[in-house]
Amino acid sequence: MLIDFLNSYLFDEDFEKQKEIENFKRDHLNTKLEIKVTIKEILQFHKNLKGESATALEELFLQLKLDIFILKDLEKNSWYNTARAIYALSELTIEVPVNKIEPYLNDLRDEVRQQSQLYFLKTAKTNPLQFLDKTIRPLTTWQQIYIENALKNYYEGPIPDFAQWLNHELISVVEFSIRLISRYNQFENIPKLVPFLKHGKESVRIESIRSLRKLGYEELLGLIIPDFEKEKLLIKKEILKSIKQLGYYSDLQKIRPLIGADEWELKIKYLNIERYFLPEKREQINIESMLEKEIEI
Amino acid sequence: MGSALHLITEIASWLFLIYGSIICTGYLFSAVFSLIEIRDYKRRNNFVDETAMLQSLNLPAISILAPAYNEGLNIVENVRSLLTINYPSFEIVIINDGSKDDSLNKLIEEYELEKRDVLHHNFIPTKTIRGIYKSRNKAFKSLTVVDKENGGKADALNTGINICKNSIICCIDVDCILEHDAMLKLIKPFLNNEKKVIASGGVIRVANSCVIEDGRIIEVRLPEKFIARVQVLEYFRAFLMGRMAWSRVDGLLLISGAFGMFDKPTVIEAGGYNTNTVGEDMELLVRMRRMMREKKVPYTVGFVPDPLCWTEVPQSWKVLQSQRNRWTRGTAETLWIHKKMLFNPKYKILGMLSTPFWFFFEWLAPLIEFLGILFFLFLLLFNQINWIIFSTFFLAVYSFAFLFSVTALFFEEYSFQQYTKPKYIFRLIGTALLEPLLYHPVIMWSAVMGNIDMIRGKKKWGVMTRTGLTNPVKKNKA
Numbered sequence: 001m002l003i004d005f006l007n008s009y010l011f012d013e014d015f016e017k018q019k020e021i022e023n024f025k026r027d028h029l030n031t032k033l034e035i036k037v038t039i040k041e042i043l044q045f046h047k048n049l050k051g052e053s054a055t056a057l058e059e060l061f062l063q064l065k066l067d068i069f070i071l072k073d074l075e076k077n078s079w080y081n082t083a084r085a086i087y088a089l090s091e092l093t094i095e096v097p098v099n100k101i102e103p104y105l106n107d108l109r110d111e112v113r114q115q116s117q118l119y120f121l122k123t124a125k126t127n128p129l130q131f132l133d134k135t136i137r138p139l140t141t142w143q144q145i146y147i148e149n150a151l152k153n154y155y156e157g158p159i160p161d162f163a164q165w166l167n168h169e170l171i172s173v174v175e176f177s178i179r180l181i182s183r184y185n186q187f188e189n190i191p192k193l194v195p196f197l198k199h200g201k202e203s204v205r206i207e208s209i210r211s212l213r214k215l216g217y218e219e220l221l222g223l224i225i226p227d228f229e230k231e232k233l234l235i236k237k238e239i240l241k242s243i244k245q246l247g248y249y250s251d252l253q254k255i256r257p258l259i260g261a262d263e264w265e266l267k268i269k270y271l272n273i274e275r276y277f278l279p280e281k282r283e284q285i286n287i288e289s290m291l292e293k294e295i296e297i
Numbered sequence: 298m299g300s301a302l303h304l305i306t307e308i309a310s311w312l313f314l315i316y317g318s319i320i321c322t323g324y325l326f327s328a329v330f331s332l333i334e335i336r337d338y339k340r341r342n343n344f345v346d347e348t349a350m351l352q353s354l355n356l357p358a359i360s361i362l363a364p365a366y367n368e369g370l371n372i373v374e375n376v377r378s379l380l381t382i383n384y385p386s387f388e389i390v391i392i393n394d395g396s397k398d399d400s401l402n403k404l405i406e407e408y409e410l411e412k413r414d415v416l417h418h419n420f421i422p423t424k425t426i427r428g429i430y431k432s433r434n435k436a437f438k439s440l441t442v443v444d445k446e447n448g449g450k451a452d453a454l455n456t457g458i459n460i461c462k463n464s465i466i467c468c469i470d471v472d473c474i475l476e477h478d479a480m481l482k483l484i485k486p487f488l489n490n491e492k493k494v495i496a497s498g499g500v501i502r503v504a505n506s507c508v509i510e511d512g513r514i515i516e517v518r519l520p521e522k523f524i525a526r527v528q529v530l531e532y533f534r535a536f537l538m539g540r541m542a543w544s545r546v547d548g549l550l551l552i553s554g555a556f557g558m559f560d561k562p563t564v565i566e567a568g569g570y571n572t573n574t575v576g577e578d579m580e581l582l583v584r585m586r587r588m589m590r591e592k593k594v595p596y597t598v599g600f601v602p603d604p605l606c607w608t609e610v611p612q613s614w615k616v617l618q619s620q621r622n623r624w625t626r627g628t629a630e631t632l633w634i635h636k637k638m639l640f641n642p643k644y645k646i647l648g649m650l651s652t653p654f655w656f657f658f659e660w661l662a663p664l665i666e667f668l669g670i671l672f673f674l675f676l677l678l679f680n681q682i683n684w685i686i687f688s689t690f691f692l693a694v695y696s697f698a699f700l701f702s703v704t705a706l707f708f709e710e711y712s713f714q715q716y717t718k719p720k721y722i723f724r725l726i727g728t729a730l731l732e733p734l735l736y737h738p739v740i741m742w743s744a745v746m747g748n749i750d751m752i753r754g755k756k757k758w759g760v761m762t763r764t765g766l767t768n769p770v771k772k773n774k775a
Contacts, residue, residue: 043344047346140491142489144355145353145356148353271416
């Protein structure tokens with residue numbers, strides 16, 4: 001019945017829309033269950049449609065006054081009702097006053113936070129990540145990937161300057177913006193990234209090395225090789241990767257005396273890069289490394 | 298003499314009753330916790346479709362490690378199925394654990410493999426590697442085959458850990474069938490947690506009789522054979538009730554060897570899989586958790602209740618007994634190795650709840666049950682049975698066992714609804730009625746034998762004869 005109604009509404013030119021909508025409201029939207037099923041079905045249809053049909057469904061949703069039910073749901077105390085309501089709003093790009101969604105950006109439940117982030121991203125005309133300014137709870141890696149994916153797939157406006165969040169209070173937001181700068185090739189932000197190579201947090205230093213490497217910043221090696229010895233394993237690995245991508249064999253040689261006897265992961269990485277720089281000496285490198293391995297084991 | 302016998306009978310009866318009551322209460326609690334966890338999981342996921350994330354290039358790369366021993370019959374198809382896994386970045390490492398059949402040659406031929414000198418270090422000591430193979434064909438560039446001397450599953454997995462490139466490893470059985478989004482769902486706990494996640498596990502389902510095409514489950518069917526069907530119920534109970542509940546209180550001690558994801562640096566730091574136990578999957582997780590607790594690093598273990606991995610279960614009583622015998626030895630060995638944790642408040646929930654539960658209700662339960670049967674025979678011999686009380690208790694225990702299985706079935710229907718046909722549900726209810734009488738005694742006996750074999754020092758795995766997972770529709774036509 002519901003599916004027939006939706007199909008006719010969308011694709012039947014002879015369908016008397018206004019009259020049928022009123023009939024549907026009167027006959028089939030009387031209980032909470034009926035309303036919930038209708039919302040679910042409209043969202044399901046919407047997911048599979050684009051363009052005019054999707055817009056028509058959004059209009060139908062409003063004409064059936066389902067947004068009122070959603071807004072009531074939004075204000076319920078249960079996190080899953082709130083998350084589901086925000087999801088419906090963002091899927092159908094129904095804009096509501098900012099203050100209705102903004103508090104949920106820092107909700108205790110990450111599901112609610114994620115849906116409110118998505119809502120702002122999907123409904124934004126410009127600056128889709130402005131919600132980060134209001135965010136006071138750390139972004140998990142999953143949320144970062146989710147936001148980045150949504151940014152790529154749903155947002156159509158101009159790409160913002162990600163450097164505006166480099167001084168955010170949350171380390172996870174700083175890392176995220178550093179990553180986005182390189183993803184979106186914002187070369188103009190290279191000078192702003194360089195100071196982060198000396199940041200107190202290891203994870204921020206890793207992100208900035210990765211980003212500057214991806215942006216092809218040639219001075220990077222001169223800034224990170226001198227710190228190799230005092231850095232931790234993950235950064236050392238990033239430095240080696242950067243040498244492979246941006247440097248020469250002579251840069252790699254500078255590292256050799258700095259690798260400890262039991263730093264096997266680094267040794268393997270080093271030797272693999274050495275093979276890359278000196279393909280003609282591959283066999284010799286293999287023999288040397290195998291000997292080393294046998295002695296150690 | 299008569300009063301002494303009566304006294305002994307009285308005390309023993311009360312002890313059995315108290316033990317039985319505690320175990321039933323434990324199961325009831327686990328059912329309640331599981332229900333809460335399943336409800337929460339459904340609420341978290343019933344409106345969000347995250348499969349679009351599979352297109353993301355930002356997801357971390359995974360190394361999938363699959364040991365193979367004498368799998369020549371299906372190895373080529375199994376590897377092909379693994380190569381089609383839906384995940385943006387992964388490598389497959391097949392470890393040929395000194396197979397005596399033609400597994401390696403088949404792989405070399407089919408996947409155009411050639412020996413390569415891959416630099417590696419034995420972070421975990423293993424048996425000698427004979428060769429590492431990569432494909433000449435770029436279509437199979439994510440495939441690495443390691444040929445090594447036979448050392449058992451744990452040793453093969455350790456070799457894979459030494460060779461693989463990525464920091465997240467997924468250890469699976471080579472013949473497992475994975476859901477299209479299995480890797481995405483299993484990695485989510487690692488990425489969506491404020492604490493460090495050291496491992497995550499998923500739900501294993503029974504693939505016997507299912508329709509399979511190109512390494513994917515096309516239609517879920519209930520196994521034809523009773524022995525396999527009853528294991529469907531067992532898996533419901535184990536995963537949807539047991540592990541869900543343990544996951545709720547962060548007390549999981551076991552992630553199935555058939556399908557689990559781990560943080561490689563933590564695995565290496567803990568020393569890798571233990572080659573001296575047949576319960577290497579449980580032992581590794583317990584050791585990792587113990588290590589993290591002793592280092593006082595906040596951490597957690599993820600558990601995903603979605604059905605992510607399908608596997609073939611034993612279809613013959615002999616193979617089943619051998620498998621359960623091994624599971625018992627594995628549990629006992631792990632508990633023995635980590636006996637320090639038992640009732641030790643330093644290990645919090647693991648010491649005060651998880652290990653005691655495993656000790657009393659997983660390891661000890663079949664032994665006590667067996668003692669109970671001996672006690673019953675003893676009473677029978679001396680004509681000490683009050684048949685009314687016996688019948689009442691027997692009926693109560695039987696009803697509890699049946700209702701517990703039906704509850705597990707209800708949880709499945711409430712959550713994932715894999716068995717869609719009503720006739721499957723009725724057959725499963727029928728199976729639940731028969732299980733305590735026909736199946737459970739065999740399982741109990743296998744566990745008793747497992748303990749005896751362990752005392753005798755048996756270390757063997759036993760042979761898991763697989764009939765192979767094929768498409769039953771095509772099979773019938775042929």
